[in-house]
Amino acid sequence: MRYYRNCNVVELGFLDDYAFMIMALIDLYEATFNTKWLIEAKKLAEEVIDLFSDAKDGSFFLTGKDSEKLIARTKPGSDGPVPSGNSIAAFVLLKLGRLTMNQQFTEQGSKVLEVFWQQLKQSPAYSSAMLTALSFCIGPTQEIVIAGSLKHQKQNRCLS
Numbered sequence: 001m002r003y004y005r006n007c008n009v010v011e012l013g014f015l016d017d018y019a020f021m022i023m024a025l026i027d028l029y030e031a032t033f034n035t036k037w038l039i040e041a042k043k044l045a046e047e048v049i050d051l052f053s054d055a056k057d058g059s060f061f062l063t064g065k066d067s068e069k070l071i072a073r074t075k076p077g078s079d080g081p082v083p084s085g086n087s088i089a090a091f092v093l094l095k096l097g098r099l100t101m102n103q104q105f106t107e108q109g110s111k112v113l114e115v116f117w118q119q120l121k122q123s124p125a126y127s128s129a130m131l132t133a134l135s136f137c138i139g140p141t142q143e144i145v146i147a148g149s150l151k152h153q154k155q156n157r158c159l160s
Contacts, residue, residue, distance in 0.1 A: 029041065
């Protein structure tokens with residue numbers, strides 16, 4: 001939901017609302033390593049795919065299938081001062097795909113990039129957040145794994 005007042009949903013959420021919330025949950029996970037944030041991000045990502053996905057091409061509509069029926073459902077892809085829902089959705093799905101090793105998220109995020117590929121080539125200045133998603137998708141990444149016993153970790157804290 002977008003607005004909630006007096007125990008009533010005033011307006012359902014848009015793609016942007018979901019995408020930015022997922023990004024915030026991933027940021028919380030990266031800051032705290034508390035898996036509850038990653039679990040919530042995964043749940044919301046599954047809802048995004050269910051509610052907003054266009055089965056024909058894999059990009060996302062601004063409004064969900066549960067929203068008011070409109071003459072046309074738009075698929076925003078151009079970034080302005082606030083990035084578009086498709087740009088952020090592509091980025092968070094790609095990131096969640098890596099964090100959770102869920103191939104469905106990675107494939108869905110890649111589909112969004114494919115749909116907006118021509119726009120990226122023709123008007124990169126209007127696609128800065130989408131370019132960030134593309135860079136994350138194709139660019140080199142580093143993964144750092146820290147492994148060890150929790151018991152050993154607690155002992156080291158006592159020594160410092």
